[in-house]
Amino acid sequence: MKYSYVSHLYCPKCGNEYDTAGKQQLCSCGSPLLVEYEWDELKKVLTPEQLTKRENSLWRYHEMLPVENEEHVVSLGEGMTPLLKLPVLGKEMDIHNLYMKDEGLVPTGTFKARGAAVGVSKAKEIGVKEFAMPTNGNAGAAWALYGAKAGIKSTIVMPKDAPKITRNEVALSGANLYVVDGLISDAGKIVGKAVKDYGLYDVSTLKEPYRIEGKKTMGLEIAEQMGWEMPGVILYPTGGGVGLIGIYKALKELQTLGWVKGRLPRLVAVQAAGCAPIVKAWKEKKTESEFWPNSETKAFGINVPKALGDFLVLDAIYQTDGCAVEVEDESMLEEQKRIARLEGAFICPEGAAVFSAIRRLRRDGWITRDETVVALNTGAGIKYPDTVDSDVPVIKKDTSIKI
Amino acid sequence: MKYSYVSHLYCPKCGNEYDTAGKQQLCSCGSPLLVEYEWDELKKVLTPEQLTKRENSLWRYHEMLPVENEEHVVSLGEGMTPLLKLPVLGKEMDIHNLYMKDEGLVPTGTFKARGAAVGVSKAKEIGVKEFAMPTNGNAGAAWALYGAKAGIKSTIVMPKDAPKITRNEVALSGANLYVVDGLISDAGKIVGKAVKDYGLYDVSTLKEPYRIEGKKTMGLEIAEQMGWEMPGVILYPTGGGVGLIGIYKALKELQTLGWVKGRLPRLVAVQAAGCAPIVKAWKEKKTESEFWPNSETKAFGINVPKALGDFLVLDAIYQTDGCAVEVEDESMLEEQKRIARLEGAFICPEGAAVFSAIRRLRRDGWITRDETVVALNTGAGIKYPDTVDSDVPVIKKDTSIKI
Incomplete structure (x- = not known):
């Protein structure tokens, strides 16, 4: 039995195919590439029951991940995060089965670790010696640290307003760190030039095909943790949207394997009102988004004015009868507080945005009382110390x- | 089969016994109390094999924990943290099997969540409506958040120099938060008075018996993750010492069950040179420590000048032929950097102190090349943003x- 049943890369836009041996970036048509597997073969050798005794990490799904030789796996113990039932908040919102997948419990404190673990492992496998990326903070921190573990040198460029803690993570990893007086788009330009000048592997969001594969394990885990029963709705805070693309890909793959049955959950992209290009495109029934000028939100991680994979996010929403919701900063910070008080969880503002969206969708009747709802919290609240004001005398x- | 095989409480100093139904605090002789179980009965019904299919949390060991009714369990998904092999650092230190148990991957980002999860659950079971504690930060944050989840009101008093992030966690939980212009001992006095004045349950370190039970799951997990083979050495950053006491208790209990065989690992207490009362006592072959005046270290979590359970920590060291080691702040911060660069892990300064101790003990020959060494990292580096200096232009x- 093989460690991975990876087959090839394909372009979701033009259908072109590529092999997985080389340092593949975008398709020649400009689209991100997706990874395909030998499902018919895998179906014959793997059952859900075999997974139960495996290690508590995302590598329990190694047959459905792109790393072919186990020796190339670069792991800090990421994955199999808790799926927590939130009975008190659920009661308040009048939802009988409300769950939170808590992605704060991973190395580096955000779900970015999943993409980095699989992306860096595959980079190691195909012989990458040095990579570069622009980042708003968390992704850069994760890739720099996993890069260090893999012995791969990294160059990370981030805006000067990126959270200080992520800057420290990158610095500590020994990466080449550059802080730019500008936005992530400016960082992107600097990285683009460096990639060209020095022949670096470009690991910007969706410019290499394997980060999605790491993110998709969130979908695999939700399905396994629910006993291979699909929830009614899954909601995701959406910036670049790789998580949502990954979850959708995972659920479709599980359908192909025959491990899940029936209707896929309705997928919901949650954005900040100050940066909601996907919401706008969805409302206008478009298949791509437009650049969102002067974007602003306290939820730094979803401040992405134009995502390279927007068409894939929108497709996932349309295909599952999902929707896209925008949330005001004030509302998400209020929700962050309620979750801590009612359920003891200190989540990140991006995660809190999701709960704000759930509250609204339930009120509007789009979510019903009896359907199972899964909210993704994408990071630990402790990574965002400045979102909370504790002015205690x-x-x-x-x-x-x-007392 | 019962959910818990808890039997009673006993005093390790005078032998007095108490039941587990009441709100028990210290023994009448002033010593902390320990929890005993019905081992003979448990031995007949539970085997290690039964554990393999259980949930990935410390509640997989529920028979060996004090909560008797599963409905009282207050969980945020804590436990079963990764036990990571560190091959590159191990090679550098000339240790073939160097492991790190990473306690950064728990709710609230430190191992304090274990004590809080079990302590708060048992508090709920015995009908506690309100508790109080002094804290240097992390424990208070964990107890306040788990308290919120349990619907128990908490009063937390911390020094004004406690990390801001922990202050925010407590504030967000809705606890009564007081910040005192003084040290943790001053906070302790204020709590002591409030406990008396208002009849609150006192959950200060070791003043209630169940926190140790939460911490002991670190020992249970290490044993299970090692396939019930004992490592040669386990090292722990030691402030109040509850973790070390808990690990020792766990390993002894596993011996009683017959699940582990042979010699117990040598247990090592690691302290900061600026606050090393246990090290001093161990060097002087004493069974109790003395108050360490003017203590100071950047590793805030182990700044404990006199621990209530010092005699239990020293006993664990003596009984296992362990030792106690002090580490300079400069050395631990240097080690924090090396671990990030070589192994991709951003650990807390307390955890880094352990690696500094390992390096020294290996150099001195106290640790040999071929024995298995397990280092406890007690928290995520992201909770300590100020230990890293990233002065990037x-x-x-x-x-x-x-490039």
């Missing part, structure tokens, strides 16, 4: 307090 | 970079 040593 | 938008 300092008391003197010998004070008595009143 | 800001470049302009249209710059080309040189």
Whole structure:
């Protein structure tokens, strides 16, 4: 039995195919590439029951991941994050089965670790010695640290406003770190030039095909943790949208394997009102988004004015009868507080945006009382210390307090 | 089969026994209490094989935990953290089998979540409506958030120098938060008075018996993840020492069950040179430590000048032929950097202190090349943003970079 049943790369736009041995980036038509597997062969040798005794990491799904030789796996213990039931919040929202997949419990504290783990492992397998990427913070931190583990040198360029903690993570990893007086698009231009000048492997979002494969494991895990029963709705905070693309890909692949049956969950892209290009495109029934000028939101991770994979996100929404929702910053920060008070979870603002969307969709009747709802929290609240204001007065040593 | 095989509480100093139904705090003799189980009965009904298919959380060991009714379990998905092999660092240190148990991958980002999960669950079971504690930050954050999940009101008092992020966690949970212009000992006095004045349950370190039970799951997991083979050495950053006490208790219990055989691992307490009361006591072959005046270290979590359970920590060291090691702040911060560069892990300074100790103990020959060494990293590096200095110059938008 093989470690991976990866077959080839294909372009979802023009249908071109590529092999997985080379340092493949975008398709010649400009589209991101997707990974295909030998499903018929895999169906014969793997059953869901075989998974139960495997290690608690995303590598339990190695046959459906692109790394062909186990020795190339670069792991810091990522994956199999908890799927928590939220009964108190659910009751408040009048949803009987409300769950949160908590992606704060991974190395580097955000779901970006999944993409980095699989992306860096495959980069190691195909012989990459050095890669480069622009980042708003979390992805760069994850790729730099996994790169260090793999012995691959990385160049990371981030805007000066990216969270300080992510800057420190990159610096500590020993990566080449550049901080630019501009936006992520400016960082992207600098990386683009460096990639050309020095022949680096470009690991910008969707410019290499394997990050999606890491992200798709969120979908695989949700299905396994639900006993291979599909929830009614899955909601995802959407910036670049790779997570949503990955979850959709995973669920389709599980259908192909025959491991899940019936209707796919309705997929919902949640964006910040200050940066909602996918929501706008969905409302206008378009298949691609337009650049969102002067984007602004406290949810730094979903401040992406134009995503390279927007057409794939929109396709996932249309195919599953999902929707796209925008949320005001104020509303997501209020929801962040409610979740901590009612359910004890300190989640990131992006994750909180999802709960804000759930509350609204339930009120509007788009989500019904009895369907199972899964919210993705994409990172730990502790990575965003500045979203919380705790202006507590300092008391003197010998004070008595009143309860 | 029962959910828990808990039997009673006993005093390791005077032998007094107490039941587990009441709100028990210290023994009447002033010592912390420990939890005992019905081992003979449990031995007949539980085998290690039965564990393999259970959920990936510390509740997989529920028979050996004090919560008797599953409905009282308060969980945010804590436990079964990765045990990572560190081959590159191991090679550098000339240790063939070097492992790190990464406690950064738990809710709230530190191992304190284990104690809080079990402690709060048991508090819920015995009908606690309100508790109070002093904290240097991480424990208070964990107890406040788990308290919120349980619907138990909490009062948390912390020094004004405690990390801001932990202050925000407590504030967000809706707990009564007090910040005192003083040290944790001053916070302790304020809590002591409030406990008396308002009849609160005192959940200060070791003043309730169940936190240790949560911490002991680290020992259970290490044993299970090693296939029930004992490592040669386990090292732990030691402040209050509850983790070390818990790990020792777990391993002894596994011996009683007959699940592990042979010699227990040598247990090593690692402290900061600026606060090393256990190291001093061990060097002087004493069974208790003395208060360490003017303690100071960047590893905030192990700045504990006198631990209530010091005699239990020292006993664990003596009984296993372990030792106690002190580490300079500079050395631990250097090690934090090396681990990020060589192994891609951003760990907390307390965890880094352990690796600094390992390097020294190997050089001195106390650790041999061929024995299996397990280092506990007690928290995520992202919770300590200020330990890293990333003073990177800001470049302009249209710059080309040189690789």
